[in-house]
Amino acid sequence: MKAEASERGYNDLYYGFLGYPISQTADIAFCKATIVPVGEDQVPHMEQTRKILRRFNQLYSPIFEEPKAIVGETPRLIGLDGQSKMSKSKENTINLDASKEDVIEKMKKAKTDPLRIRKTDAGHPEICPVYSYHQAFRKEDTEAIYEGCTNAQLGCVECKQLVATSINELLEPMRERRHQFERQPKRIDEILLEGTSKARLIGEQTMREVREAMQMNYFE
Numbered sequence: 001m002k003a004e005a006s007e008r009g010y011n012d013l014y015y016g017f018l019g020y021p022i023s024q025t026a027d028i029a030f031c032k033a034t035i036v037p038v039g040e041d042q043v044p045h046m047e048q049t050r051k052i053l054r055r056f057n058q059l060y061s062p063i064f065e066e067p068k069a070i071v072g073e074t075p076r077l078i079g080l081d082g083q084s085k086m087s088k089s090k091e092n093t094i095n096l097d098a099s100k101e102d103v104i105e106k107m108k109k110a111k112t113d114p115l116r117i118r119k120t121d122a123g124h125p126e127i128c129p130v131y132s133y134h135q136a137f138r139k140e141d142t143e144a145i146y147e148g149c150t151n152a153q154l155g156c157v158e159c160k161q162l163v164a165t166s167i168n169e170l171l172e173p174m175r176e177r178r179h180q181f182e183r184q185p186k187r188i189d190e191i192l193l194e195g196t197s198k199a200r201l202i203g204e205q206t207m208r209e210v211r212e213a214m215q216m217n218y219f220e
């Protein structure tokens with residue numbers, strides 16, 4: 001936690017860091033979620049959530065099921081800078097709302113195998129961030145890319161274009177859907193309100209149970 005704080009430019013630990021597991025637990029527990037899809041870096045937080053709810057159940061009343069973390073199969077992507085995982089704050093990402101041109105431009109600037117100076121040099125895909133994108137987005141072709149790179153047959157420009165095309169194909173349906181919603185902002189408000197109303201009802205019921213279990217239901 002200290003490392004994360006200093007990485008983000010804080011010279012001390014603030015409540016946001018310490019209280020995060022509590023607020024995350026509240027977000028999960030209010031609707032009695034039993035399955036939570038998370039990234040692998042969130043698994044320790046989920047363990048905290050399970051512990052907090054287990055303790056509540058032991059101390060007061062077993063009203064919460066311990067939620068399970070479901071970790072997606074999608075691998076974590078290294079950033080375009082090749083330095084660390086993709087992170088908005090590091091500006092090394094391709095965002096889901098990126099335009100076609102944006103994806104192409106960003107991919108052009110992506111770091112590659114630092115040992116491959118000329119196209120005639122054999123590449124080392126295992127240390128190339130772009131190759132890891134092939135593994136994520138173009139699984140069917142990774143062997144051919146590996147061969148082409150290590151035999152110096154495939155140039156980085158072409159290699160990047162291939163992956164940019166695949167990412168654009170993946171993002172295109174999302175862009176279309178996004179544009180549809182952008183044309184009907186009232187519908188977005190309605191969806192948010194519908195979701196909030198549903199969540200509020202469930203949350204109120206959970207809080208009634210919590211207050212009863214803790215014998216703090218003075219006004220009910």
Ligand code: SF4
Binds near residue numbers: 116128148
């Ligand atoms: S050819 Fe592709 S995998 Fe090989 S170094 Fe260039 S960008 Fe990386």
